[in-house]
Amino acid sequence: MLRYLVPLVLFIVLAGFLWVGLHRDPRLVPSPLIGKPAPEFRLPLLKDPGRFMTTADLKGKVTLFNVWATWCVSCRQEHEVLVELARNAGVRILGLDYKDSRPDALAWLQRLGNPYVAIAFDANGRVGIDWGVYGTPETFVVDRHGIIRYKQIGPITEQVWKDKLQPLIEKLRAES
Amino acid sequence: MRSPRPIVGLLALLALLASLSVQASLDLYRFDNPAQEARFRALTHKLRCLVCQNESLADSDADLAHDLRQEVYEMVRKGQSDQQIIDYLVARYGDFVLYDPPVKPANYPLWFGPFVVLAIAALAAAIAIRRHNRPDRPPLTEEERRRAERLLAGTDNDEGDKS
Numbered sequence: 001m002l003r004y005l006v007p008l009v010l011f012i013v014l015a016g017f018l019w020v021g022l023h024r025d026p027r028l029v030p031s032p033l034i035g036k037p038a039p040e041f042r043l044p045l046l047k048d049p050g051r052f053m054t055t056a057d058l059k060g061k062v063t064l065f066n067v068w069a070t071w072c073v074s075c076r077q078e079h080e081v082l083v084e085l086a087r088n089a090g091v092r093i094l095g096l097d098y099k100d101s102r103p104d105a106l107a108w109l110q111r112l113g114n115p116y117v118a119i120a121f122d123a124n125g126r127v128g129i130d131w132g133v134y135g136t137p138e139t140f141v142v143d144r145h146g147i148i149r150y151k152q153i154g155p156i157t158e159q160v161w162k163d164k165l166q167p168l169i170e171k172l173r174a175e176s
Numbered sequence: 177m178r179s180p181r182p183i184v185g186l187l188a189l190l191a192l193l194a195s196l197s198v199q200a201s202l203d204l205y206r207f208d209n210p211a212q213e214a215r216f217r218a219l220t221h222k223l224r225c226l227v228c229q230n231e232s233l234a235d236s237d238a239d240l241a242h243d244l245r246q247e248v249y250e251m252v253r254k255g256q257s258d259q260q261i262i263d264y265l266v267a268r269y270g271d272f273v274l275y276d277p278p279v280k281p282a283n284y285p286l287w288f289g290p291f292v293v294l295a296i297a298a299l300a301a302a303i304a305i306r307r308h309n310r311p312d313r314p315p316l317t318e319e320e321r322r323r324a325e326r327l328l329a330g331t332d333n334d335e336g337d338k339s
Contacts, residue, residue: 026229029270125240
C-alpha cells in the first residue's frame with residue numbers, strides 16, 4: 001500500500017508546484033515599496049515645465065499613480081481604459097511620463113484624451129528608479145496618507161480594474 | 177577532408193569582435209583608479225537586470241540596465257560602499273536584483289529547500305536499505321520455496337511469454 005502511496009503523494013506535491021508555477025508570471029517582481037510612503041520627488045509638469053509635482057500632491061485622496069510613455073506599446077492599449085476610468089469611475093489619476101519626449105507626449109494626449117489630473121515629466125528616469133519602475137506601464141495605488149498600497153505591473157485592463165483595483169480603492173476610501 | 181583553417185580564422189575574428197565590444201562598453205565609464213573600476217565591475221555582475229532577468233546589469237543591453245549601471249557608476253565614484261549601493265537597489269527593486277539573495281526567513285525555502293529534499297531522500301533510502309537487510313525476515317513458506325526453485329530452473333512460465 002505504502003509503496004504506491006508514497007510516489008503518488010510525491011507526484012501530487014510536484015504537480016501542485018508545477019501547476020502553481022504555470023500560472024505565475026516571472027516578470028512580475030513584487031515591489032518592496034508596498035506599505036511604505038511614496039518616494040520623495042519633485043518633477044516639472046509635462047504641460048507646464050515651470051510648475052512642479054511633488055510627493056505631497058499624492059496625499060489627501062486615494063490616487064492611481066500611473067507610469068507611462070509614448071514609446072510603450074501596452075500604454076497605448078491601457079490609455080483608453082484610463083480615460084474611461086477618469087470619466088466614469090471618479091478616480092484620481094496622476095501620471096509619470098517616463099523617459100519620453102515632451103512633444104510626443106503632448107501630441108498623444110491631444111489625440112487620445114487626457115485622463116490625468118496632472119503629469120510629472122521624468123526625462124531621465126531618475127524618479128522612475130526611485131519608484132522601482134522596470135517596465136511601463138506600471139500603476140501604484142497610493143492611499144490618502146501617501147502610502148503605496150498596491151502596484152499593478154502591466155496595463156490596467158477592465159478585468160484588472162474590476163478584480164483588483166476597484167475593490168482595493170473602495171476599501172481604501174472606507175478607511176479613515 | 178576539409179582544412180580546418182577557415183573555421184579557425186572565423187573563430188579568431190569572432191574573438192576579436194567580442195573583445196572589441198567589451199572594450200567599447202568599458203570605455204563609457206572613467207574611473208579614478210583601478211580599484212574603483214574593479215568594484216564597479218564586481219557589483220554590476222552580481223546585480224540582476226529586471227527586464228531581461230537572466231542577465232546581470234553588466235551584460236544587459238536593456239535601457240533600464242543602462243540607467244542602473246550609470247547609477248551604480250555614480251555611487252562608486254562618490255565613494256559609497258558596496259553595501260550602500262546594494263541597499264539602494266534592494267530598497268527599490270527588492271531582493272530580486274541580487275543573484276546572491278540574503279539568508280532571511282522569506283528566502284529560507286530557497287536556501288535550505290534543496291537540503292531538506294536531500295535529507296528526505298537520504299532518509300527514504302536508509303529506511304529502504306534497512307528493510308531490505310532485515311535479519312528477522314520470515315523464512316519462505318514451502319509453497320514459495322518450490323516456486324523459487326521452479327523459477328531458477330527455468331521451467332516455470334510464471335513470467336509468461338506474452339509476446
